[in-house]
Amino acid sequence: xxxxxxxxxxxxQQPETPPALHDRAMDNLRYIRETMERASxxxxxxxxxxxxxxxxxxxxxYLAAHQATRRAWLGVWLAEAIISLLIAGWLMDRKARKxxxxxxxxxxxxxxxxxxxxxxxxxxxxxxxxxxxxxxAIPGMWLLLYGTGVITGGMFSxxxxxxxxxxxxxxxxxxxxxxxxxxxxxxxxxxxxxxxxFGTIIARRYGG
Amino acid sequence: xxxxxxxxxxxxKAATDKEKLRGVHGGAPHSAHEIDRxxxxxxxxxxxxxxxxxxxxxxxxxxxxxxxxxxxxSVHARKLEDSGYVSCAKSFEGRTPRTEYRLxxxxxxxxxxxxxxxxxxxxxxRNK
Numbered sequence: 001x002x003x004x005x006x007x008x009x010x011x012x013q014q015p016e017t018p019p020a021l022h023d024r025a026m027d028n029l030r031y032i033r034e035t036m037e038r039a040s041x042x043x044x045x046x047x048x049x050x051x052x053x054x055x056x057x058x059x060x061x062y063l064a065a066h067q068a069t070r071r072a073w074l075g076v077w078l079a080e081a082i083i084s085l086l087i088a089g090w091l092m093d094r095k096a097r098k099x100x101x102x103x104x105x106x107x108x109x110x111x112x113x114x115x116x117x118x119x120x121x122x123x124x125x126x127x128x129x130x131x132x133x134x135x136x137a138i139p140g141m142w143l144l145l146y147g148t149g150v151i152t153g154g155m156f157s158x159x160x161x162x163x164x165x166x167x168x169x170x171x172x173x174x175x176x177x178x179x180x181x182x183x184x185x186x187x188x189x190x191x192x193x194x195x196x197x198f199g200t201i202i203a204r205r206y207g208g
Numbered sequence: 209x210x211x212x213x214x215x216x217x218x219x220x221k222a223a224t225d226k227e228k229l230r231g232v233h234g235g236a237p238h239s240a241h242e243i244d245r246x247x248x249x250x251x252x253x254x255x256x257x258x259x260x261x262x263x264x265x266x267x268x269x270x271x272x273x274x275x276x277x278x279x280x281x282s283v284h285a286r287k288l289e290d291s292g293y294v295s296c297a298k299s300f301e302g303r304t305p306r307t308e309y310r311l312x313x314x315x316x317x318x319x320x321x322x323x324x325x326x327x328x329x330x331x332x333x334r335n336k
Binding site for chain 2: 021025028029031032035036037038039
């Protein structure tokens with residue numbers, strides 16, 4: 001009788017309290033992680049890092065404009081693309097390490113997943129346009145697709161980030177339909193200038 | 209004899225379960241086995257977590273991140289400030305006042321302790 005009683009008590013007790021505690025603890029941990037992710041999405045790539053990318057684009061534009069062949073010109077811009085990615089990747093990794101969160105959780109993953117599809121599309125179109133001899137259309141196409149990625153990636157961030165993306169798209173469209181300046185000038189002013197301007201605003205307003 | 213032993217075990221189990229519950233619902237942060245009430249509250253936990261992911265955040269950024277009202281945020285931020293978990297600096301940007309919050313070393317330790325505690329609770333349930 002007693003043992004039957006003790007069994008029924010434990011059977012009642014087991015599902016009552018421990019799972020509730022367990023669920024609450026899980027829920028609290030989830031809340032901490034989500035809040036930290038949301039908070040760090042504020043500046044996945046720090047503002048002054050964007051300034052650095054903008055400056056490297058200015059240098060690349062100067063070098064690209066002084067190349068004798070189209071192939072060498074393309075080579076300079078491809079090198080610039082890799083340098084920009086390395087700057088962004090390094091800064092995001094540094095920030096993730098400092099905060100003790102894995103790079104490809106939360107904001108890092110959002111940025112990577114929203115930027116990589118338009119960048120792959122841009123790489124493929126670069127080959128197509130280059131082969132077709134439509135080199136003048138390449139910088140506008142780059143800006144258009146880069147802006148698209150920044151808009152979608154920036155949806156989770158502060159509102160200034162998608163605004164920056166819209167500016168890239170407008171610059172790209174102008175480059176394609178109203179080619180008033182050379183492709184290198186367009187890249188220097190848009191990819192370089194917009195990164196420097198918005199990077200400075202983000203660094204000053206959101207710290208870092 | 210065996211029954212008595214079983215009963216004793218049950219009684220002991222019930223007592224420890226009660227203890228765990230008490231740990232969650234109340235108590236000071238001094239003991240490693242009790243939960244820090246200061247950051248157990250949802251909004252304060254949110255403030256601490258958001259600050260752990262940033263060097264500093266302004267009042268408005270925090271308000272946006274933890275989705276609360278001005279009054280609520282200032283009450284809870286003040287509580288964290290009073291306990292030394294959060295530091296607060298007031299300045300002017302032109303004519304508009306700007307309040308900036310940072311997590312202190314004590315605040316970061318408190319969050320780490322809290323996370324460890326939650327993980328321990330989950331681990332204990334898994335092992336059963």
